[in-house]
Amino acid sequence: MSAPGAASPPAGFWPRYAAWSLDAAIVAALVTALGIGAWRERLAALDQAYAGFNARMAEAMSAAALDDLDFGSLAGRFGADPQTHAAAVALLSALTALTLGWLLAYAAFGLVYETVFVAFTPWRATPGKRALGLYVIARDGGALGPARTVLRYLAGTLSWLTLNIGHLLAAARPEHQALHDRVAGASVRGPARMPLWAWAWLVLQMAAALAACMWLMWTLQAGLENALYGGAL
Template sequence: MQTTSPDSRLPGKPAGFVLRACAWCIDAAIVLPLVCLATYLCTDPAAIWQAFLSLHRQVSKQAAIAAFDGLDFISFVQSLLSGANIQADARQLATRLLHMTFVFIAGFALASGLLNVWGETRAARGSIGKRHVGLMVVDADSGQGLSVSRSVLRQLAASLSWFSLNLGHLMAALPPDHTTLHDRLTRTRVIIRVPSSRN
């Protein structure tokens, strides 16, 4: 009967939430400027600004009318909600903002995923942020590095950690394994690199 747990075969101890969060912040700082630039190029910030100005003018005009007519606050709000021009401008602004948000989130997810796959499948076994704080990603059973397909699967599983309102990531704070939801789903571990390991 095998009494050795899989984690005992890993070349380092499990990394806690704080170290993993620091690594993520470093990676985010790397991809964020590129994602912001891509978002700017793929959307129309000037049109968003114009939509905001148009809505602002409509609201200001309605506020002036309300003040002139002596409307109370509730009546003023009702006039805003019933104004056809205001509704149209608000819909246009909301649509443009949602499009920009979608482009930003999709771009950030793609860039972060690629950075992680690139790092996890190399000899260092981790993204730039993980390498900087001394972490690496390994197979939970063998302690070996990940293949490209395994790393891609890990990035896809990580979306569940995000969609769970980050509860999947917060699981990394739980001892003794400090595994996130996507670690558990893909049988991977993030561990602290020991000085003697040769990767």
């Protein structure tokens, strides 16, 4: 397969996002599968810490109700109670161990994934970009190369730290360059239109995000109710 040229126009924000989200799903699945044992252990520890925190909160709320405390006094009691504080610290530690460990593994694997596909294949693109017909080149039309591919990936951190403003720069015409593209002197190019299946993929993501938010709210409420009333049933 011959390498893509620089004739295609710069790719817009939504095709780039759709391609990124496909790659993110692939990398996330691989990271989760490869470290499934470690993630299960950390998830079990988080579940245990969450149950302990809920139980302690239920005890504190029950005691406060018996003492007829108002909300301000209740908040003060939570802050001063060493058992509640210890339960909160244990919950935060378990959550950090799971999320930070997974995110670091994701970032490391993603760096290898991005570099191999963009710098060392004729596609000059990750599988997600390839599916959308996109590819990454230098601004002068040449190959980006391994060093600048790594720089572009690492500079993506700046786009996240700017609360995604760096990513939103990809919507700016005519170059459609995100912050990390500008840092690395890169350009993402491809077809002007996004296929219908890619729009369906975006709608599916929005539906999944909404369902996840509803599930999280239900889980938090159910956990607290179980801690409060479970012993009396």
